[in-house]
Amino acid sequence: MKLSNYFLPVLKESPSEAEIVSHKLMLRSGMISQSSSGIYSWLPLGLKVLKKIENIVRDEQNKAGVNEILMPTIQPADLWKESGRYEDYGKEMLRINDRQEREMLYGPTNEEQITDIFRRNVKSYKELPMLLYHIQWKFRDELRPRFGVMRGREFLMKDAYSFDINAASSEDTYNRFFICYLKTFARLGLKAIPMAADTGPIGGDLSHEFIIISNTGESDIYFDNNILNEGNKISDISYDDDLNSIVEKFKSYYSASDEKHDKARFDEIVQKEKQMNSKGIEVGHIFHFGTKYSNSMKANVLDSDGKEKTVHMGSYGIGISRLVGAIIESSHDESGIIWPDAVSPFRLGIINLKTKDDEVSSIANKVYNQINDKSEVLFDDKNDNAGVKFSRMDLIGLPNQIIIGSKAVSEGIVEYKNRKSRETEFINLDKLGELLKEMNV
Amino acid sequence: MKLSNYFLPVLKESPSEAEIVSHKLMLRSGMISQSSSGIYSWLPLGLKVLKKIENIVRDEQNKAGVNEILMPTIQPADLWKESGRYEDYGKEMLRINDRQEREMLYGPTNEEQITDIFRRNVKSYKELPMLLYHIQWKFRDELRPRFGVMRGREFLMKDAYSFDINAASSEDTYNRFFICYLKTFARLGLKAIPMAADTGPIGGDLSHEFIIISNTGESDIYFDNNILNEGNKISDISYDDDLNSIVEKFKSYYSASDEKHDKARFDEIVQKEKQMNSKGIEVGHIFHFGTKYSNSMKANVLDSDGKEKTVHMGSYGIGISRLVGAIIESSHDESGIIWPDAVSPFRLGIINLKTKDDEVSSIANKVYNQINDKSEVLFDDKNDNAGVKFSRMDLIGLPNQIIIGSKAVSEGIVEYKNRKSRETEFINLDKLGELLKEMNV
Numbered sequence: 001m002k003l004s005n006y007f008l009p010v011l012k013e014s015p016s017e018a019e020i021v022s023h024k025l026m027l028r029s030g031m032i033s034q035s036s037s038g039i040y041s042w043l044p045l046g047l048k049v050l051k052k053i054e055n056i057v058r059d060e061q062n063k064a065g066v067n068e069i070l071m072p073t074i075q076p077a078d079l080w081k082e083s084g085r086y087e088d089y090g091k092e093m094l095r096i097n098d099r100q101e102r103e104m105l106y107g108p109t110n111e112e113q114i115t116d117i118f119r120r121n122v123k124s125y126k127e128l129p130m131l132l133y134h135i136q137w138k139f140r141d142e143l144r145p146r147f148g149v150m151r152g153r154e155f156l157m158k159d160a161y162s163f164d165i166n167a168a169s170s171e172d173t174y175n176r177f178f179i180c181y182l183k184t185f186a187r188l189g190l191k192a193i194p195m196a197a198d199t200g201p202i203g204g205d206l207s208h209e210f211i212i213i214s215n216t217g218e219s220d221i222y223f224d225n226n227i228l229n230e231g232n233k234i235s236d237i238s239y240d241d242d243l244n245s246i247v248e249k250f251k252s253y254y255s256a257s258d259e260k261h262d263k264a265r266f267d268e269i270v271q272k273e274k275q276m277n278s279k280g281i282e283v284g285h286i287f288h289f290g291t292k293y294s295n296s297m298k299a300n301v302l303d304s305d306g307k308e309k310t311v312h313m314g315s316y317g318i319g320i321s322r323l324v325g326a327i328i329e330s331s332h333d334e335s336g337i338i339w340p341d342a343v344s345p346f347r348l349g350i351i352n353l354k355t356k357d358d359e360v361s362s363i364a365n366k367v368y369n370q371i372n373d374k375s376e377v378l379f380d381d382k383n384d385n386a387g388v389k390f391s392r393m394d395l396i397g398l399p400n401q402i403i404i405g406s407k408a409v410s411e412g413i414v415e416y417k418n419r420k421s422r423e424t425e426f427i428n429l430d431k432l433g434e435l436l437k438e439m440n441v
Numbered sequence: 442m443k444l445s446n447y448f449l450p451v452l453k454e455s456p457s458e459a460e461i462v463s464h465k466l467m468l469r470s471g472m473i474s475q476s477s478s479g480i481y482s483w484l485p486l487g488l489k490v491l492k493k494i495e496n497i498v499r500d501e502q503n504k505a506g507v508n509e510i511l512m513p514t515i516q517p518a519d520l521w522k523e524s525g526r527y528e529d530y531g532k533e534m535l536r537i538n539d540r541q542e543r544e545m546l547y548g549p550t551n552e553e554q555i556t557d558i559f560r561r562n563v564k565s566y567k568e569l570p571m572l573l574y575h576i577q578w579k580f581r582d583e584l585r586p587r588f589g590v591m592r593g594r595e596f597l598m599k600d601a602y603s604f605d606i607n608a609a610s611s612e613d614t615y616n617r618f619f620i621c622y623l624k625t626f627a628r629l630g631l632k633a634i635p636m637a638a639d640t641g642p643i644g645g646d647l648s649h650e651f652i653i654i655s656n657t658g659e660s661d662i663y664f665d666n667n668i669l670n671e672g673n674k675i676s677d678i679s680y681d682d683d684l685n686s687i688v689e690k691f692k693s694y695y696s697a698s699d700e701k702h703d704k705a706r707f708d709e710i711v712q713k714e715k716q717m718n719s720k721g722i723e724v725g726h727i728f729h730f731g732t733k734y735s736n737s738m739k740a741n742v743l744d745s746d747g748k749e750k751t752v753h754m755g756s757y758g759i760g761i762s763r764l765v766g767a768i769i770e771s772s773h774d775e776s777g778i779i780w781p782d783a784v785s786p787f788r789l790g791i792i793n794l795k796t797k798d799d800e801v802s803s804i805a806n807k808v809y810n811q812i813n814d815k816s817e818v819l820f821d822d823k824n825d826n827a828g829v830k831f832s833r834m835d836l837i838g839l840p841n842q843i844i845i846g847s848k849a850v851s852e853g854i855v856e857y858k859n860r861k862s863r864e865t866e867f868i869n870l871d872k873l874g875e876l877l878k879e880m881n882v
Contacts, residue, residue: 007508007573009562033558035513036545041558042511050511067448070483070491072476072595073514073578074535074547091540094515096547098594099532099582104477106515106537106547117474117482121450132448137514137578141540153539154513 001346002368003380007044009033010392021216022328023148025337029396031324038145038153045396046324048345050156053323054135056187056342057158064180064239066131066160071113073137077103079112083296088201094139106139111202111293111315114161118311119299125165128301128311129173133160135320147218150281150325160316165303167290170312174206174288175247177316181210181284182234182250184318189340190327191231192283193223195255202315204289209282211257214330217279222266223255225274281326288314337397338420347376348441349398351389353405355381364404367414367432376441394419400439402432442787443809444821448485450474451833462657463769464589466778470837472765479586479594486837487765489786491597494764495576497628497783498599505621505680507572507601512554514578518544520553524737529642535580547580552643552734552756555602559752560740566606566750569742570614574601576761591659591722591766601757606744608731611753615647615729616688618757622651622725623675623691625759630781631768632672633724634664636696643756645730650723652698655771658720663707664696666715722767729755778838779861788817789882790839792831794846796824805845808855808873817882835860841880843873 009030017034018024026032031046042050058068074096080086094106107113114132122130135158145153160177164170178194185192190212197209211221230250237246254270256262257280266275291310293299300308319326331338339345348371352364361381368379378398380389393401401417408414408429416435417424427435450471458475459465467473472487483491499509515537521527535547548554555573563571576599586594601618605611619635626633631653638650652662671691678687695711697703698721707716732751734740741749760767772779780786789812793805802822809820819839821830834842844856849870857876858865868876 005506005508007510007562007568007571030562033562035554035557036515036517036543039513039515041513041554043558043562044508044510047509047511065446067446067485068488069448069485070488072480072482074477074480074580074595076477094537094539096535096537098535099584102477113476113482116476117484121448121471121474121484127448130448139515143540154515 001374001378003378003382006378008396009043010395018148020147020150020329021332022150022325025328025332025395026148026325029337032149038142038151040149040152040154045345049324049339049343050321052343052345053188054156054158054320057184057318057320058135060180060184060187061133061158061160064131064176066133068134069117069132070134070136071107071110071117073106073139074104075107075113077105079116079297080105083112083115083293085112085201092140092142094141107136108138108140109202109315109317110134110159111161111313112297115293115297115299115313118163119297122163123301125301125303125309128163128165129169130163131160131173133158133316148325149321150218152321155319156321158318158320162314162316163299163311164313165301165309165311167312170288170290170314171206172244174286174314175243176239177286177314178208178247178250179234179237179239179243181286181316181318182231183237185210185212185283186231186234187342188323188327189342190283190330191228193221193227193231193255193280194250195221195257196260197285198259199287199289202287202289203292204287204314206288208286209257210284211280211282212326212330213278214281214326215279216329217281219280219282220258220261221256221278221280222261223276224253224270225276227253227255281329283323283326284316284318286314286316332397335391336395339397339399341399344397344399346378346398347439348400348402348436349378349380349393349396351380351393351401351403353386353389353403355383357406357409359409360404360406363408363429367402367404367429370433371436371441373441400441442815442819444819444823447819449837450484451836459589461588461591461770462773463591463766466769466773466836467589467766470778473590479583479592481590481593481595486786490765490780490784491762493784493786494629495597495599495761498625498759498761499576501621501625501628502574502599502601505572505617507574509575510558510573511575511577512548512551512558514547514580515545516548516554518546520557520738521546524553524556524734526553526642533581533583535582548577549579549581550643550756550758551575551600552602552754553738556734556738556740556754559604560738563604564742566742566744569604569606569752570610571604572601572614574599574757589766590762593762596760597762599759599761603755603757604740604752605754606742606750606752608753611729611731611755612647613685615727615755616684617680618727618755619649619688619691620675620678620680620684622727622757622759623672624678626651626653626724627672627675628783629764629768630783631724631771632669634662634668634672634696634721635691636662636698637701638726639700640728640730643728643730644733645728645755647729649727650698651725652721652723653767653771654719655722655767656720657770658722660721660723661699661702662697662719662721663702664717665694665711666717668694668696722770724764724767725757725759727755727757773838776832777836780838780840782840785838785840787819787839788880789819789841789843789877790834790837791818791820792834792842792844793820793822794827794830794844796822798847798850800850801845801847804849804870808843808845808870811874812877812882814882841882
């Protein structure tokens with residue numbers, strides 16, 4: 001993509017309304033634009049990151065055998081009255097009367113809606129376990145929306161739901177999602193730590209949050225450093241392995257956010273040098289709530305003995321739009337964002353330093369045109385001065401930069417810069433192909 | 442995908458609430474499930490088609506040089522008061538008060554929101570022309586939602602918006618979208634005819650609908666058959682060609698829906714044997730409205746002479762969820778849907794006729810496992826009888842079927858069926874690889 005054809009409204013100054021670094025950087029780098037309090041438009045750069053995260057989350061759901069569907073944003077209130085939860089969300093739920101004065105709402109979550117789909121379409125134990133997910137915008141009318149997309153009102157979530165014939169099978173499914181979540185966050189380039197959690201208005205008796213380590217997170221977390229090593233092996237796990245014992249292993253390590261932290265126990269079971277304390281950001285949450293919704297909403301199937309059984313359920317959320325902010329919180333420096341490879345909007349930025357010099361521009365254009373996958377390259381061909389170009393490219397955080405100036409003509413060399421390490425090296429134009437291959441561009 | 446792992450709740454009987462064939466077939470084939478009046482959940486098969494259409498529409502927008510963004514579903518009413526349109530949509534607009542009693546609405550279209558993004562981020566003529574699109578759910582609170590996804594309340598639309606420095610440039614952009622739309626519908630396997638149209642609440646003085654031919658459409662259309670031949674050459678057109686003269690050529694052919702039909706003129710300029718009359722379904726609509734929104738909302742840029750200029754705008758919509766229904770209306774038979782290749786949820790269906798026969802099952806599994814791209818194959822491995830399997834596979838409309846039964850063991854042959862022509866042929870298992878290659882599976 002040529003920058004001259006791209007909509008990238010970078011701001012020179014840090015916006016005063018933003019309190020935290022990810023919000024500031026997303027506004028400055030032209031990733032988002034505020035529509036109203038806690039509601040944002042995603043501009044091209046931001047949307048590209050959002051889609052990359054969404055696609056990784058989707059791929060890992062598919063690999064775990066979860067079927068994708070898409071439920072609407074607007075739900076009938078009747079379903080929530082049936083489950084008994086209509087009042088539980090209070091003013092956070094956006095309530096709407098349609099033109100026929102029917103009570104509707106903008107879904108903050110979808111337990112009721114999926115249970116309704118299930119009970120109308122599934123009648124036999126033979127269809128179980130059934131695992132379904134969707135990736136859809138949700139709305140929670142937060143009293144004080146803040147932190148940009150980290151605590152917005154309209155937000156993108158992946159939420160999955162499971163239906164099993166009994167509690168034992170349902171807990172196996174819970175563990176399947178537990179592993180799936182660890183795999184997902186690892187692929188996003190994040191170290192996510194599972195922690196036992198409260199269930200809140202979703203309900204149930206078993207729940208884990210997945211929290212990523214970050215210098216600027218919203219909560220304090222305490223954990224055994226060994227859990228990180230355990231997490232490093234996650235991509236090798238197959239869904240045919242004994243998932244329950246793997247999950248038990250994870251659960252055996254101490255990990256807790258401040259609300260649940262027990263200092264005495266922490267000291268008791270974790271060696272002093274393995275005791276870690278950090279800030280953290282919640283990026284996923286899984287719940288096992290058994291028959292809470294299937295009971296009240298009568299989601300039954302016929303079992304192998306011909307008798308009606310109430311299905312056992314769980315739900316599993318990942319905050320996709322929130323992850324964009326969370327990743328920036330955990331990966332940036334004073335010059336801007338540093339994208340992990342897997343979610344970077346482009347793999348490579350090319351800067352033409354001398355757009356008014358025909359010889360330099362000819363080489364820069366040639367380099368850009370030779371790259372096969374141009375959707376992964378941002379080519380700065382704009383008539384700005386070098387300082388503007390350098391700081392803009394650093395700000396938007398692409399992992400690799402190629403800087404093309406006068407030396408390309410006089411000596412046949414260009415500069416390569418690694419955004420994260422900030423190391424630079426000069427490379428002969430002849431060797432550029434090899435380098436790009438290494439970078440998977 | 443193995444059918445035993447797939448959520449495909451096929452109905453035996455035609456649902457009584459559905460009036461038109463696409464609605465009936467979408468419910469029967471388990472593509473959608475109604476949530477409330479005019480609001481649907483998309484089940485796996487339906488979502489797959491929706492995504493295929495979305496991706497083709499997206500790809501053609503990108504090829505035309507339009508930048509993708511994503512605006513939120515919930516908009517502040519203030520923007521609509523500023524443009525003067527807040528009352529124009531009447532009860533069709535879903536109006537919402539948030540917890541702070543601010544007036545909000547679920548966007549039925551996005552002219553105001555995009556104009557706001559533009560004026561806050563673009564200051565110079567150098568950034569023009571600027572072309573932006575998004576693919577997002579919209580809501581129109583129809584008095585009588587009907588025809589399934591063809592006239593639903595919550596629906597998925599691609600809407601693009603253009604900003605130009607003057608009227609002449611803006612009309613060039615309009616023509617660019619005109620061509621882009623013809624390319625898009627052709628890739629979807631549809632014959633779409635552009636017709637001059639009224640502008641309604643969007644406004645402006647220049648507008649075209651794109652209407653596809655269908656036996657069961659909502660409006661009567663009249664056109665010169667030569668326009669179809671013109672359309673056949675559309676994929677050869679490059680955006681570097683003289684688009685204006687190509688569009689003029691299209692406009693020179695007679696085409697009109699019943700509201701605009703002029704029989705005298707039709708007889709005058711179209712030879713009798715070229716006069717076509719059919720039913721049609723609107724699938725796209727483009728508008729040129731100049732400064733209607735930029736004037737009231739003060740979307741100005743500095744021109745090359747340093748003076749403020751009001752930008753000229755257009756907007757361009759494609760009904761993505763509506764297209765799912767429209768394609769079925771124009772492509773089905775008494776047994777069910779017949780998907781055009783480009784949007785079929787799977788390219789191939791494999792039926793194992795003898796799931797309880799180990800030898801047959803072993804061959805069927807081998808055939809399925811040998812196919813590289815399994816996301817394009819649906820393998821019916823369920824324990825149903827042959828009649829159920831045949832009618833289900835016909836109903837869901839995959840273009841190609843391979844039927845594997847006893848003859849696979851005794852004679853090494855399987856049956857190939859073309860869904861559209863209903864022709865079948867026996868094929869030696871050795872030749873199956875070649876056949877699948879031909880089908881791009």
